[in-house]
Amino acid sequence: MFILFREYVLYGAKYERLSANHGISIQYLCKWFHQFLDKEIAPPIPKFTQTQEEAYLLADGLWFGRYFVLLVYRQSKDLLILKISAAKREVGTKIAKDFRALLDTGYRFTGIVSDDGTGIVKAVKEVFPHVPHQICLAHMHRRALATMGRNPKDDCVKDLRFLADWVWKIESHQALKWWQKELLNWEHQNFDYLREHRMDTEGHWWYIHKGPRKALNTLLEASEISFTFLSHPGMPKTTNEIEAQFGHLGERWQEHRGLKRERWQNFLAWFVYFYNQKKLAERKRS
Numbered sequence: 001m002f003i004l005f006r007e008y009v010l011y012g013a014k015y016e017r018l019s020a021n022h023g024i025s026i027q028y029l030c031k032w033f034h035q036f037l038d039k040e041i042a043p044p045i046p047k048f049t050q051t052q053e054e055a056y057l058l059a060d061g062l063w064f065g066r067y068f069v070l071l072v073y074r075q076s077k078d079l080l081i082l083k084i085s086a087a088k089r090e091v092g093t094k095i096a097k098d099f100r101a102l103l104d105t106g107y108r109f110t111g112i113v114s115d116d117g118t119g120i121v122k123a124v125k126e127v128f129p130h131v132p133h134q135i136c137l138a139h140m141h142r143r144a145l146a147t148m149g150r151n152p153k154d155d156c157v158k159d160l161r162f163l164a165d166w167v168w169k170i171e172s173h174q175a176l177k178w179w180q181k182e183l184l185n186w187e188h189q190n191f192d193y194l195r196e197h198r199m200d201t202e203g204h205w206w207y208i209h210k211g212p213r214k215a216l217n218t219l220l221e222a223s224e225i226s227f228t229f230l231s232h233p234g235m236p237k238t239t240n241e242i243e244a245q246f247g248h249l250g251e252r253w254q255e256h257r258g259l260k261r262e263r264w265q266n267f268l269a270w271f272v273y274f275y276n277q278k279k280l281a282e283r284k285r286s
Helices: 002-010 015-022 026-037 092-104 118-127 137-148 155-169 173-189 191-195 210-225 240-246 249-255 261-285
Strands: 056-064 068-075 081-087 111-114 133-135 197-199 205-207
Touching: 002 015, 002 026, 002 261, 015 026, 026 261, 056 240, 068 092, 068 240, 068 261, 081 092, 081 261, 092 118, 111 118, 118 133, 133 137, 133 210, 137 155, 137 210, 155 173, 155 210, 173 191, 173 210, 191 210, 205 210
Parallel strands: 056 111, 111 133
Antiparallel strands: 056 068, 068 081, 197 205
């Protein structure tokens, strides 16, 4: 049954296929699999030996609906997962506890790459105060684009979107300074546009172009915290490695939305356990 459970978790095998291939009823499979998922003790994540002289820790949260977030920690350019933990939200104390657990097992990191959530930023400052911290450039870029819309109508907003897309071409401090200057020039040229507001009969007022204002603030903030990699060759710009690694779990979430939260958390723990076993086996064969 454990082998079938592995297929179910790691490869997304459906009950119908497992039942047809192995002659076991769906009800019996469901009963056994839920027994594995109801265990209070999650499968262990083994300690791995660091082989890289420069080890950059990637930390990212993968949300499953609004139920909980899976916090994933791994090294850049190494597919093995160092640690996972589930939480209702990305709380700094929880993330700091995860960081300390990694340190206690002997891991050391040249730099940290994460999103700019207040919880994780606070945890990095607390546990890794002297370690370079790169805020994921992709997160910043997506947030800026989201506030401007896919097809902005105003020419000035189109110009701002062009500058937002330019972040991927910045590979030197000189290019960064040029880009920062262009952002400030755009702000100066469109000062009146950004200040346009409306007022109701009761005297309440609001800015008309809230999206471009938010996008500009996001990009100006990114210019200070999302280009740490320029001073540290080898540091990743983004946490996209994790998103690419676990992006398909969103589809699995849709398939198993009926599972209660505790079972889903154990499902993910078992997934990482089987995933690491698979990668270790591939590493030995290569």
